[in-house]
Amino acid sequence: MNWTLEVVLVPVTDLDRAKDFYGTKCGFKVDLDTEVAPGIRIIQLTPPGSRCSLTLQSGMPLASGEKAMAPGSLQGLQLCVTDIDAARAELVSRGVEVSPVQHLGPEGWTEGKGETWNSFMFFKDPDGNGWTVQQAPSELSER
Template structure:
């Protein structure tokens, strides 16, 4: 049996503002914008090339045994790209405030790309403060 991560809920205060940020600024694709019942709304958005989407919602009941997250409380969502500088430039050109490319070492975080092919990162936040990490990761062997 395969277990695939398909959708991650992002806690936001304003679905329209968040949708605009992720679609217009980040370049994600809006796959679904619907109301399953009066007073509720679901917006599903997918990063380019990803099999996993994010969902923005309002008016939905809490899931059993899972309290609702506070907008801005989700940190560390990670998107992988094959060219960190190009990805960072695209986000900046679209109006996203993105930190510099950094790498991690024994003394903590330092500016610039890391020597290893997986050790280059850039960080940004959505309008509610949910934190994202963009990581440079080598293309899968099948794609090289």
């Protein structure tokens, strides 16, 4: 049996601002923007090449006993690309504030690319939800 991660809920304060950030600035495809019931809006966006989408929502009732995540509290979401320099240039050209490319070494984070699997950049959405982008070997892009 396959277990696939298909959707990640990203807590935000302003759906339209977040839709613009992820759709326009990050280049994610807007798959859905609908009011599924009165007062319940769902926006689903998918990064290019990904099977896993992001969901932005408002008015959705929570499961019994569940607490809502605070906007900006989601940290460590990770995307992989095969060309981190090109990905960074694209985000910067779209107006996203992105860290320099970095790698992890003996002294901690150091600017510049590292060896295989050790090149990263970081950015946050307007609410402060944190993203990591990692360069993956291109031969793994077909998996």
